[in-house]
Amino acid sequence: MTGSGHKPPSGWRIAVLGGGAWGTALALAMLRAGHFVRLYARDxxxxxxxxRGxxxxxxxxxxxxxxxxxxxDIEAALDGADCVLAVAPAQALRAMLATAKAHMxxxxxxxLCAKGIERDTGALLSAIAGEILPENPVAALSGPSFATDVARGLPTAVVVAAGNEGLAADLAARFSAQNLRCYSSDDLIGVEIGGALKNV
Structure with a gap:
């Protein structure tokens, strides 16, 4: 696992799918990292x-x-996105990605920003993503983080994992900000299993 060393140019258009506590906190974190953020919430x-703030x-x-x-409007949230953060709970991820598919x-x-394993199939979330959106490279963001801490800007460390080490390192660098330190890993499955076990 490596830390985010250099800071590449930011300013990505990031779509955050999920308006709960974690989705809102990550939207704030992405904004602080210099990105343009659209946040999709069903409600x-x-x-x-x-x-209103x-x-x-x-x-x-x-x-x-x-x-x-x-x-x-999920289509509006995804329009022109450079990166998509899926922040639906594990058991709702399949339905959310199916809804997003036509506009992705x-x-x-x-x-993938939730921790868990699909109850009915035993599938890891990356497997669900690969099944529904095979043309999109998949990463996972995980770690000992709390939404309220991230939203308040308290110091937090997380890991971004992907099978492609270069992708993981690029995402970790782009997501890091003053109070959010992102490390990178190429062990996507290990990070997913670790996050799911931690939640149990």
Whole structure:
């Protein structure tokens, strides 16, 4: 595992799929790292609240920095994205990716941000992603992190894993910011299993 050494040019268009606590916190983290962020949430009330500067249902009392574009239109969220963060819970990932499939930009990295194993099939989340979106390289973001800590900007370390070591290192460098340190790993399956076991 390696740390994010150099900082490549940022300014990616990042789509965050999931308006819960972790999705909102990661949207803030990506904004702080210098990216343009669209956040997709199914619930229009959550979208409206984020536009007002808070996600009271999932992150009460935490002011959201201006700049996150929230939407309940998944096509709009994915339009022109350079990278997609899937932040649906493990058991909802398959349905979310199936919904996203028609609008998913080809060849852009898909970063899985939930921990878990699909209950009905025993499949790892990367296997589900590979089945539904075979043209998108897959990575996973995992670590001993808490949404409230990340949203508040407290120091946090995570790992970004992908089968392609260069992709993992690039993503880790692009996601790192002042209070978020991302390390990279080429052990995608190991990181996924570790995250799932940690949650148990």
């Amino acid at each position: 229009p009330e959550t979208v409206a609240a984020i536009d 808070e996600n009271p249902r999932f992150l009460p009392g935490i002011a959201l920095q201006a700049g996150i574009v929230a939407t309940s 930009p080809k060849d852009v990295p898909l970063v």
